[in-house]
Amino acid sequence: MVFVNIPYVVENDRVDPSLVGKELKLLNISEAAKHDAFAAIYNKLPRGVNFENVTQALELQKVLHHLGVPYRQSEESDYKYELKS
Numbered sequence: 001m002v003f004v005n006i007p008y009v010v011e012n013d014r015v016d017p018s019l020v021g022k023e024l025k026l027l028n029i030s031e032a033a034k035h036d037a038f039a040a041i042y043n044k045l046p047r048g049v050n051f052e053n054v055t056q057a058l059e060l061q062k063v064l065h066h067l068g069v070p071y072r073q074s075e076e077s078d079y080k081y082e083l084k085s
Contacts, residue, residue, distance in 0.1 A: 002057040005048040005072045005079065006040035006064065015041065015067050023063045029056045041069055046079040 020041060024034045033049050037060055040047035048071075051057040057073060064071045072078065 002051045002054050003048050003074050003077050004057050004060055005074060005077060007046050007070055008044045009070055012041050012069055015069060020067060027059050027063060029060060048077055
């Protein structure tokens with residue numbers, strides 16, 4: 001299991017949402033993962049995307065890097081305790 005943590009930073013708001021949607025649409029990942037990634041980029045609460053397949057996580061990371069969106073890969077969410085409150 002791989003988790004791609006996507007923290008919110010102000011610079012994320014400068015990335016065109018239509019470009020993000022187009023880039024995510026091209027990925028070979030589930031629709032739920034695409035939705036979670038899009039939400040994580042623009043939501044002020046830190047979020048991320050959970051993957052069973054490392055290859056899919058790497059695909060997403062490549063797109064995030066291309067878009068200039070920060071991310072960090074880990075085995076579990078960095079934010080799991082923050083989201084429970």
